[in-house]
Amino acid sequence: MNKQELIKQIKTKRSFLCVGLDSDIKKLPACVMNSDDPVYEFNKAIIDATAPYTVAYKPNLAFYEATGVKGWISLEKTIQYIKDNYPEIFIIADAKRGDIGNTSALYARSFFEEMKVDAITVAPYMGQDSVSPFLSYEGTWVIVLALTSNPGSHDFQLTKDENGEMLFEKVLRTSQNWGSDQNMMYVVGATQGKSFENVRNIVPNHFLLVPGVGAQGGSLEEVCHYGMNNECGLLVNASRAIIFADNSDNFATVAGEKAKDYQLQMEEQLKVHNIV
Amino acid sequence: MNKQELIKQIKTKRSFLCVGLDSDIKKLPACVMNSDDPVYEFNKAIIDATAPYTVAYKPNLAFYEATGVKGWISLEKTIQYIKDNYPEIFIIADAKRGDIGNTSALYARSFFEEMKVDAITVAPYMGQDSVSPFLSYEGTWVIVLALTSNPGSHDFQLTKDENGEMLFEKVLRTSQNWGSDQNMMYVVGATQGKSFENVRNIVPNHFLLVPGVGAQGGSLEEVCHYGMNNECGLLVNASRAIIFADNSDNFATVAGEKAKDYQLQMEEQLKVHNIV
Numbered sequence: 171m172n173k174q175e176l177i178k179q180i181k182t183k184r185s186f187l188c189v190g191l192d193s194d195i196k197k198l199p200a201c202v203m204n205s206d207d208p209v210y211e212f213n214k215a216i217i218d219a220t221a222p223y224t225v226a227y228k229p230n231l232a233f234y235e236a237t238g239v240k241g242w243i244s245l246e247k248t249i250q251y252i253k254d255n256y257p258e259i260f261i262i263a264d265a266k267r268g269d270i271g272n273t274s275a276l277y278a279r280s281f282f283e284e285m286k287v288d289a290i291t292v293a294p295y296m297g298q299d300s301v302s303p304f305l306s307y308e309g310t311w312v313i314v315l316a317l318t319s320n321p322g323s324h325d326f327q328l329t330k331d332e333n334g335e336m337l338f339e340k341v342l343r344t345s346q347n348w349g350s351d352q353n354m355m356y357v358v359g360a361t362q363g364k365s366f367e368n369v370r371n372i373v374p375n376h377f378l379l380v381p382g383v384g385a386q387g388g389s390l391e392e393v394c395h396y397g398m399n400n401e402c403g404l405l406v407n408a409s410r411a412i413i414f415a416d417n418s419d420n421f422a423t424v425a426g427e428k429a430k431d432y433q434l435q436m437e438e439q440l441k442v443h444n445i446v
Numbered sequence: 447m448n449k450q451e452l453i454k455q456i457k458t459k460r461s462f463l464c465v466g467l468d469s470d471i472k473k474l475p476a477c478v479m480n481s482d483d484p485v486y487e488f489n490k491a492i493i494d495a496t497a498p499y500t501v502a503y504k505p506n507l508a509f510y511e512a513t514g515v516k517g518w519i520s521l522e523k524t525i526q527y528i529k530d531n532y533p534e535i536f537i538i539a540d541a542k543r544g545d546i547g548n549t550s551a552l553y554a555r556s557f558f559e560e561m562k563v564d565a566i567t568v569a570p571y572m573g574q575d576s577v578s579p580f581l582s583y584e585g586t587w588v589i590v591l592a593l594t595s596n597p598g599s600h601d602f603q604l605t606k607d608e609n610g611e612m613l614f615e616k617v618l619r620t621s622q623n624w625g626s627d628q629n630m631m632y633v634v635g636a637t638q639g640k641s642f643e644n645v646r647n648i649v650p651n652h653f654l655l656v657p658g659v660g661a662q663g664g665s666l667e668e669v670c671h672y673g674m675n676n677e678c679g680l681l682v683n684a685s686r687a688i689i690f691a692d693n694s695d696n697f698a699t700v701a702g703e704k705a706k707d708y709q710l711q712m713e714e715q716l717k718v719h720n721i722v
Contacts, residue, residue, distance in 0.1 A: 194552065232545055232552040238522060238560045242515045268569060269508055269542055270596040270662075276470065276508040284514045293544060295571045295591055297598020315571055320546040322573020325620060326613065331605050337613065344601060386546075 171260050171288050172309055173352050173401075176377070179225045179258055180402050184437040184446050187429060188226035188262065188379065190409025191216070191248065192233050195241075201419045209234070209244035212421075214251055216413050219426030223433035226260040226405050227252055228379075249285050260405075261287040262379070266315065268292050271299035282307045289313050291357060291379070294341045298348055305349045312354050316342050316369065319359025319382030338365075342372040351375040358397070360388020360406070366396030377403050384411030390432075394439040402445050408432060447536050447564050448585055449628050449677075452653070455501045455534055456678050460713040460722050463705060464502035464538065464655065466685025467492065467524065468509050477695045485510070485520040488697075490527055492689050495702030499709035502536040502681050503528055504655075525561050536681075537563045538655070542591065544568050547575035558583045565589050567633060567655070570617045574624055581625045588630050592617050593645065595635025595658030614641075618648040627651040634673065636664025636682070642672030653679050660687030666708075670715040678721050684708060 180186050193209045193216075205211040217227065229248060234241035252261055267277045267290065274292075281290045282304075289311035292301050304312040317327055317338040327338040335343070342356060351373075358369050360382035369378065378397055382388035383406055390406060397404055412432070416424035440446045456462050469485045469492075481487040493503065505524060510517035528537055543553045543566065550568075557566045558580075565587035568577050580588040593603055593614040603614040611619070618632060627649075634645050636658035645654065654673055658664035659682055666682060673680055688708070692700035716722045 192549070230545070230549055232543075232549045232556070235556040236552045236560070238556065239515060239518045241556075242518050246514060266545055266569070266572075267508075267542065269506070270594070270657075271598075273468070273506055273508045276512045280508070280511040280514065280517075284512070293542070293569045293571050295569050295602060296542075296594050296596060297601030297603070299596050299598040301598075318546070318572050320572060320575050322547075322575040322577075325573030326571060326616065327573070329607050329613065329616065331607055332610075334608075337602065337605065340602065340605065381546075 176225070176260055177401050179260070181446055183223065183225055183433070184440055185223050185225055185433040186402050186404050186406055186436055187224050187432045188228050188405045188407040189216070189220050189224050189412055189429060190264070190381070190407050191227055191229040191413065192409040193413065194233050195237060197414055199417045199419070199421045207244055207247065209241070210247045213244070213248045215422035216425050217252060217256070219422040220412065220429040221256045221259065223429040224259060226262055228262040228264050228407055230264040246285065249287060253286065260289065262289045262291065262313065263287045264291045266291050266293050268294070268296050268300040270296065271303060274300050275303035278304045278307065282310050289355070291315065294345060301345065302348055305353055310353070312349065313379050314341065314345050314354060314356050316356040317358050317362050317365055319361045319386050319388065323359065339368060339372060342369065346373065351377070355379050357381065360393045361386055363392055364396060366393065370397060370399065374399060375403070377405060379405045379407065381407045384408040390435055390439070394443070398439065398443050400445070402440065406436070452501070452536060453677050457722055459499065459501055459709070460716055461499050461501055461709040462678050462680050462682055462712055463500050463708045464504050464681045464683040465492070465496050465500050465688055465705060466540070466657070466683050467503055467505040467689065468685040469689065470509050471513060473690055475693045475695070475697045483520055483523065485517070486523045489524045491698035492701050493528060493532070495698040496688065496705040497532045497535065499705040500535060502538055504538040504540050504683055506540040522561065525563060529562070536565065538565045538567065538589065539563045540567045542567050542569050544570070544572050544576040546572065547579060550576050551579035554580045554583065558586050565631070567591065570621060577621065578624055581629055586629070588625065589655050590617065590621050590630060590632050592632040593634045593638050593641055595637045595662050595664065599635065615644060615648060618645065622649065627653070631655050633657065636669050637662055639668055640672060642669065646673060646675065650675060651679070653681060655681045655683065657683045660684040666711055666715070670719065674715065674719050676721070678716065682712070
């Protein structure tokens with residue numbers, strides 16, 4: 171999916187919500203556990219309930235790998251289900267991969283040729299040749315970790331270099347030479363508040379994938395205040411706050427309601443910023 | 447496997463060779479391609495031929511994920527084969543994972559509870575809570591990327607902070623507080639030559655996993671000169687230079703000979719450093 175198509179979806183659905191399919195088998199409601207593939211059953215119900223309010227789904231690979239081969243089967247089926255039923259929705263493999271060049275090329279093959287997702291998250295520590303192989307595909311995206319939402323983001327990402335530039339700023343500045351705002355996005359955590367201003371100074375036009383709203387405590391309004399540009403430029407992710415909002419037989423309906431709550435808040439922000 | 451058992455293996459086999467099972471299905475010899483599971487057939491033959499000279503195997507996950515579910519099945523079977531037939535050999539999942547705390551915990555479950563490997567490689571960009579969950583298991587190891595072997599290692603890892611400390615040095619220094627030399631190792635590329643001295647100044651006692659000898663051009667002698675400590679403290683990895691040394695029906699025999707070549711060079715170094 172290219173940038174213009176993504177922006178069109180955002181305007182049509184009046185939403186920039188990304189639903190994180192962090193479908194931990196240990197947290198699923200009892201009513202799906204009799205299925206042959208509980209994770210897939212759960213995901214299908216969540217997807218059907220949330221799709222009207224959602225422009226992107228983001229399965230985090232950890233929650234699938236946790237059960238080995240079974241988990242990979244659930245993941246492949248889930249991706250296919252989205253593609254078959256909601257082809258307008260952007261799919262992000264939250265994998266945080268990154269390796270030496272020839273090896274990253276293999277990861278790219280896995281995610282873009284086998285699974286056919288739209289985007290993959292990548293860690294920047296190993297530099298250009300670990301990221302570039304993901305950029306050689308048409309119509310797909312690399313989402314580079316810049317400033318993450320977790321406490322450990324302070325350990326290295328905020329380290330200032332000799333010129334006073336923080337590591338996450340250097341990652342943003344340097345990596346712009348590897349791709350463009352048509353095939354790269356950046357992860358910036360909603361918990362980082364005012365740092366969004368620094369981010370937007372360096373990458374005014376790139377889309378940002380923003381985790382940390384909801385369970386991690388980030389504010390949607392603050393994210394939009396500092397991070398939204400005139401094409402929206404944001405995909406805001408919520409995972410647990412939507413998919414595990416309810417644990418009864420009614421889980422999917424409640425997830426849909428939560429997604430709609432986010433959508434309404436997002437529509438308000440899109441109006442404030444004159445995008446819809 | 448604990449540190450003393452690993453050192454004992456190194457002394458017994460007079461080797462600190464780690465064979466990288468980067469078994470790219472597109473590079474396998476024709477003679478295994480009629481099998482139901484060519485990657486597993488190839489790995490079994492490589493393992494049987496190289497095990498006498500090897501203290502560790504390191505499958506890089508990228509080469510298994512590249513074929514999706516099939517690849518994960520090959521990987522799980524390969525790990526089980528090593529555990530059943532060569533229980534004394536250390537198994538490293540070269541996965542370069544790392545995510546927010548609750549998510550890294552899921553990766554840890556996958557690799558340490560499901561696959562039961564001895565060690566996993568982890569990227570440090572997201573800081574302490576992305577690494578710590580891997581440290582809560584008994585007898586397993588986290589191998590943190592410090593200074594990698596690829597050209598992109600220069601993009602961020604060598605960036606000096608305000609105090610003149612390079613990022614990889616800060617990673618080494620900071621992460622020592624998260625674990626100990628009994629459950630953490632570091633990746634330091636063989637192509638980094640004299641930088642090993644800096645590494646050993648900061649982490650004198652930790653084992654280092656050293657890729658980049660062989661196809662990437664690093665020198666074993668140089669690595670040992672700067673990196674070996676009085677417990678050896680090195681696992682030197684070779685992948686393509688061993689497993690793809692020959693592409694005929696004779697591939698496994700040639701791989702065994704290459705592994706033996708490395709073992710003999712390593713024995714020489716262990717003698718020079720008075721370890722055997």
